[in-house]
Amino acid sequence: MTTRAPRRDAVENRAGILDAARSALSVDPYASVDVIARSAGLSRRTLYGHFDDREALIRELISTGAQRFNAIAESVTDADARLALARLTARLWHEAAHVQVAAALALDEAHVQHTADALAPLRRTVAALVRRGQDDGSFRSDLAAPTLARLIEEIARTVISRTDAASTGAANLAVRAVLSIAGLSWRETDELLAAHPDIVTGPTEAPA
Template identity: 80%
Template sequence: MTSRAPRSDAQANRAGILAAARTALSADPHASIDVIARSAGLSRRTLYGHFADREALLRELIVTGAQRFNALADAVTDDDARLALARLAALLWHEAAHVQLAAALALDEAHVEQTAEALAPLRQAVAALVRRGQLDGSFRTDMPDAMLARLIEEVSRTVVSRTDASAPDAAGVAVRTVLSIAGLSWREADTLLAAHPDITTEVSA
């Protein structure tokens, strides 16, 4: 017996729940199931028909969010490792800034292991980019590539959760912070971004 595809209204309800959860959690990372259900225009019972509990909903948000982040890594094609890292950092910041508190929730200690697993393609892309930058002399070489990639990941995690997304040039601050960990001085980072202003301006439109 073949399983049926979900009905279109069920799919719409599920998508609406996820969208409402992202919005609600961006305003309050402790938003309850009741708040999320009301935001989606659904009853609590209907929400539980799609997700067994709040944690199951959070897990689904992490997976769907990770898919979007992973896709961004494929969109970066710069040959210059410095430009590639800067562009990737800007794109990731832009994506996370829209749902900053929800993104921070996905990166907290309770969910970091699952998030790391879901973001495996992105992590692999960053590791490959770090190796390329070290080989061509763009990035620091005073530590192994795996350690540097991990530091970039941890700093990016902190930037997402701690930087005010509404602050002036928040994307530029995020990008400069990541570049500094990779080994660029603040002057080098400024010069790079001044020569390629599209990196930060294209994501703030």
């Protein structure tokens, strides 16, 4: 028996609900299902036809955001582990600033496990970069690769949650913080970013 593809209006309604949820939650992180449904121009019943409850809607927002983050991880191909980590950090930062609601939800402790599962490809990329950087002497080796990768994740979480994404130099700060944890001195980071100013000068489009 073949599975029927979703009707076009159903797909559009679902996308509209997600867009409305992002908008409503950016104004009020505790926005109710009723508020989100009204923002989408749909009834509460129609919304529940797509999502079982508010939590399911939030998990979907995190998942769709994670797909973009994972795609960004695949797009970074620099052979130099330092450049790759810097570029990955900057691109993820710009994307997180673009979808601040999804990023904030992902950083919420209540969704840690779901976020970790959704971001598994990105986390594997970071772990591989750390191992590569340790092998070629670019990154600190006093810590085991899994521990260093986890520290990089945690410092990135902290910077995102504590820094105004719209502030001047925010991406630069994020990159510098991550490279510092990886073991680069501030002088080494200065030299790297001076040689590759494109890394932090502006948003990079995520892959479609």
